[in-house]
Amino acid sequence: MIVETLDRGWQLTPLGDAVPADLAGRTVPATVPGSAHLDLLSAGLIADPYLDRVADDLAWAHRATWRYRTTFDATAPEAGERCDLVFEGLDTVAVITLNGQELGRTANMHRTYRFDVRDALRAGTNELVVKFRSALAHAEELAAELGRRDHVNSHPFNMVRKMACSFGWDWGPDLQTAGIWQPVHLQRWRAARLAEVRPLVTVDDDGTGRVAVHVDIERADRAEELVLVAAVAGQAADVTVAAGATAAVVELTVPDVPLWWPAGYGEQPLHDLAVALTTADGAPLGEYRRRIGFRTVTVDTTPDDIGTPFTFVVNGQRLFAKGANWIPDDHFLTRITRDRLARRIDQAVAANLNMLRVWGGGVYESEDFYELCDERGVLVWQDFLFACAGYPEEDPLWSEVAAEAREHVARLTPHPSLALWNGNNENLWGYADWGWAGELAGRTWGHRYYTELLPAIVAELDPTRHYSPGSPYSTQHAAESPHPNDPDHGTRHEWEVWNRVDYTRYRDHVPRFCSEFGFQGPPTWATLTRWVRDEPLTPTSPVFLAHQKAEDGNGKLERGLAPHLPLPADFADWHWATQLNQARAVAFGIEHFRSWWPRTAGAIVWQLNDCWPVTSWAAVDSDERVKPLWYALRRAFAPRLLTVQPRDGRWVLVAVNDRDDPWVGELALTRQTFAGVELAGARLALDVPARSVAHVELADGLLTPDDPRQEVLVATTMDARAVHLFAEDRDLAYEDDALTATATAVPGGYRVEVTARSFVRDVTLLADRLAPDAVVDDAMVTLLAGESAAFEVRTGARLDPAALTAAPVLRSVNDLCGSVVHHP
Template sequence: MNIFAEEEGEYFTWFNLNRGMHKFHLNKGFNTIRLPYNIKNPKRWEPNGRGKPTVYATKISLYKKGGRIIRDINVTYGLRDIELIQEKDEKGKSFYFKVNGNPLYIKGTNWIPADSFSPRITKEKYQKLIKAAKEANMNMIRIWGGGIYEDEEFYKACDENGILVWQDFMFAGSFYPADNEFLENVKEEVKDQVKRLQNHPSIALWCGNNEIDEAIVNWGYQKQFNYSKADSLQVWKDYKKLFHEVIPNTLKENLTSDKNKYWPSSPSIGWGHKESLTEGDSHYWGVWWGEQPFEMYNEKVGRFMSEYGFQGMPTLSTTKSMFSGVADLDLQNLTIKAHEKHARGWEIINKYMERDYPIPTGFVKYNYVSQLLQAKGMQIAIEAHRRAKPYNMGTLYWQLNDCWPVVSWSSIDYLGNWKAFHYQAKRSFEPILISVAENSKAYEIYLINDVLKEIKADIKFELIDFAGKQLWKSNINKELKADVSEKILSINKADLVKFDVSKSVLKISSDSEDVKLEKLFFPVRPKDLKLSKPNITIKKISPTEIEISTDVLAKDVYLIGDTHFSDNFFDLLPGASKRIILSKSLDKVEVMSLFDTF
């Protein structure tokens, strides 16, 4: 604790946590003192999914002898150990976080500023977005280095909700100088942010920059701007000076704990280099930027996937907010086109949509299918990463939120509405997950357990036609160790070839005491499904609860209304029903399904 004393003498401190008083002598000027105190029955701060994120609040009062209060200090903090583990192995080098002694599989997202004008970001918006991350079973958010150092409310919300923070310093995708004046400025920036943020238990990692190592090596700026060989060498020297010397050294001087780790650049090795998938963290953009098919996510799995993504449209209400007057919902409308800032964005979305979905003509249906497309691609990526545990120990998709109403990679749009992607992220981030990997000969079934205890499950496998008739079945009893991913069954495609898989779905379920799960897997692409028109029934249970049922398979049920639905964009089998909680009551809920787009 650093204290400035105007005069030499005896001073006292008082702690509200254990009502303890300490006496000590201060010299005139700055003094550094250490003050012991006790916490009875301390509880650790645990990340979401692992326990309660216990936060302590302590008030420290400084007195001058004689009773005059000089200063009151309020400190909030949590008790936890966080380590970044990098150990060489037969495949490269590990990259994972150990929290309170246990390896933690990271499930989360990247964060950009929540508004183009930061003073407009309210405490309520911070809380809403972080709680949405928690509800989607996430445990980490990476603050992108191209944004801003966020308000205290952001970190407070992460502390309270058990969301770890990967904190980039605000350097991104460019070349920076290393003259003394600039470096001194950077030192002060690092000091300020470390002193402000380091007591937050959510802070897990300090990262020097976003994509600058990759920019120097991969992006060709030197050639584009006609750099000489000497200029290019100086760029690299300046980079090393700033991110491998000045920032880490300043961190060491100002961190009170050596458990907070530093990572020079995200990614550590650029996309396209084989080492990017065997060590460090990886930004994989072969899908979207490289226009490779979604299935490539199954092959390009690194040790820690810290960036990847695909675009989808915002919800209808957010799209309407793009207009100052009456909304003209037309794909050719110039206002809507202007809210897609990627030069080839619409073209890329259409290219991927043609592969997997029927392309609708009407705007509402196109909006809906674009969201399904984004959700499908991200499901493939997330579940490929999780199946690869412990080789892969983290997946952070790009991105959680938006700074304005826009067609983007976000899972939650600018007005805070969940897109289809966020509902899917919640499912794909479940602590116990059934996932299916397809190859040319079989469907490989995985059971993934992120819980720190062994689970027992009686798992049923059924091929069911869209009218609800069981065509094929099997079952296994499975004991799965704590915190593992394991292939539990391989279903030979030849066993199902006598059935029309374009009119059937593989249902994998467990209703055991430890594991209650249901997974519906469709063997063909959505555009190749032979769907019948479902008669979807909506029954009102209470002003804020409804029950959905159907007579035949309803694929990708989309509930439309001015409220938040507890679940949406889901598949529903005949004979089953699903109860949905609404954030506020509605007189009417509209509904559509994928059949309506054919």
């Protein structure tokens, strides 16, 4: 096969009545893969869509038409030669013409299109045009034709197969991209080509690895006998493909294969799989190369005496899924590079995560994403692309959904990281609770996608993986199906916290698996002030609010803050307090969920990342800086965790051991004053078996404070520490000047050493306030009286050491609460 990538010479012209007069009909150079917004930005015709309120000013683009045009030289097709024009991704509603001849029309961003161009291709110069119409207009027309289905947006995103969050979300901009967002190729081939390759990997009980390589073949000449060859890990096999046959399977066996494990459970050995299609005399026709890993993966949903578990099992090992939800890492997808993905996934692993859930309102991610997860041992929970809406089941949408699902299920089979196919996000819950049934009046809403079409495709193309109809989803085993968000069955989303109740109410439920929960906080200071330029900058300044997309988001932030921390004095305090409260809330939920293992078998935080600069639930903001939440995740998801939790009306110490070796050591317990005077103490032996949880009963003397305003219970081992307070921060008698600090220049940055004269909670160094490139190795550090800690700051900038040792850079809970007047 000869492949020519058509990525040069493209030009973009915006057209239509919606386009501003100074842009209408103006032609600019276009980047392919790319998008119309980025081309206009590169040409200097629009400001950056992420800056201030520029996104609002670009609403005209929702209704625009975009013409992409290029020319390329080619030779005429030869006798017996196939010539295909392949578009790996078009965003979204397009007409494609080659030399004035229409090749086809598209209305699905999530699939590949292939056109036979033998009749249209000519010797010499060829003109290729892709004309995009408004995806919004297309969706509105289909809604009028098929009838409205409810959704969580001002636009009918559920009527077109386009990235749902392209139309805006409660953390994302409404920019509605358009363009050729994946590569374009001209492919010339003879006789036959590899149309699809699906390596299905299994492992026998005796450790023998097996790969069944399923291949679909497109033929130009059905009369020829072919040969299919596959090799992996030193083993090879081949089969003869009969003349006219369009499918084949070649099987490989690898004895004593080393197993691929998730992060924290073992290594991630990967093996090069090579597949080749040849003629009978050995002439090459096509090849396929991927890395695979040998492992088994399933989800245990066998009913028990509580209800229905949802426990991932890898290589026979049951595991607690420590995860985060994943959204597209940039609203402009073509700016997401492999290096950027590597940095993000490395941040996930460094925070002790072992799972990412690719959420259904985004896209099927790139090969880079899944390959990086393979390398780092990050399990992938993969949603099909349905989110928070009713979806018509009629054509043309049914056929488009079937085509995209078949393509991506087949594409992703090689990846050992892929652990689960999930039918949708919140649509089963939406039908049950959000009033859809009355509005639908009997119209379809997507149920058959999740219960018929998608499970059938997974069963046919990828039977090695588990399928779940949705998230949340309760069970398919019970005689009488429970509510989709029942905590005793399957997966649960916990959004009462954040939306309506305090984060301490996470303890109201013990879910079998919590696949969404989270709390908002603003981005880091450097990111915020780069993109939001209000003067003065306040929680209610207009541009700041334009970068807060959640309904009543600031109100929820402040109501979530009020039970725990005093009202901040200024914006710097507000920024720190809301970031701190986000970290506290999510860590509180994680510790609760982990304390109930194995009844609760997973916690997937909403969300790891951002797609633009915004106040959101993310732990890593859009400029790739980690928020205090990230440090809290790292602690709460640590392999060994101590946490004080209520059980049967009494506080107990829960020790969580998520390692393969027993946790054996001495446990030191103390109730002491903030000044460090011990009031009660104990030393106990700790012995927690591998991958398990133990409860330690606490004596009354440890749990009964003399003055709850200025005492703390501390449990410490060599591996972990738990700190338990007897009142909320706002009611505690913190010393506000409890830290002494020094900063010293060291190679590559600075070392900041702090010492506590009195109990200090959540010491954090917000060094990005001084230098945008500043990165700190730790945060959210709690110190007892007399203890010290050191922070390493990496930066290329020269900083004032004094600025590193005082607010608003050096922060803690104490400087928010210590100046508050406390009443007995």
